[in-house]
């Protein structure tokens with residue numbers, strides 16, 4: 001049995017005192033790929049933002065590596081080993097690729113930064129090629145790889161990705177999914193939100209379906225893919 005890495009219990013959260021997310025509970029096991037799917041406005045981003053400390057829950061508890069992290073600041077949550085890729089392109093378009101990677105490690109105070117950036121360039125040769133170009137001039141897929149690389153420089157145990165394939169060409173999308181698979185192979189646990197549910201569910205060990213802020217279904221990626229009702233609702237028949 002895999003160990004529980006992240007535990008979410010009875011989580012409610014929202015904006016301006018109104019709960020969007022309602023009493024959501026699930027666990028993410030070590031080394032798995034967990035995927036949150038659901039229609040627009042279901043509360044997927046709200047859930048991820050609450051785990052990362054950007055929103056304070058109105059009730060519920062978030063436990064990471066057996067430690068209560070509910071209500072901690074994003075920086076402190078990052079230091080515990082959780083990184084977060086927000087929805088949209090999380091890069092600085094007017095800075096070069098190299099400068100972006102340096103921004104990615106702003107919170108680190110150690111001396112291994114240069115070495116780690118060199119490792120990133122080995123892993124993602126496309127970034128090395130473009131190191132002196134403005135990040136805003138990269139293709140959408142390349143920008144997303146840069147965002148992932150920035151998150152990776154913080155050596156996360158858990159990486160949370162909010163719609164990493166949004167707005168990408170089918171080809172870039174495949175590259176992003178391959179990159180995500182490779183991260184997981186390297187031992188990073190993933191919690192991701194995806195509109196591209198079919199593709200995401202194919203690689204997900206575990207899926208959580210949100211609807212109107214509540215957990216509607218939970219199971220393996222395959223279980224959602226083969227459930228006729230869910231298929232009709234979320235996967236276009």
Ligand SMILES: Nc1ncnc2c1ncn2[C@@H]1O[C@H](COP(=O)(O)OP(=O)(O)OP(=O)(O)O)[C@@H](O)[C@H]1O
Pocket residue numbers: 015020038039040041042043044045046047087195
């Ligand atoms: N900053 C905000 N202030 C007020 N309401 C918000 C805010 N952000 C989101 N909401 C509302 O919360 C609800 C859930 O939004 P959320 O972004 O979590 O949905 P989502 O499942 O991520 O949707 P999408 O698939 O479109 O990204 C929506 O009705 C949205 O309008």
Ligand SMILES: [Mg+2]
Pocket residue numbers: 044045046087162
């Ligand atoms: Mg969203």
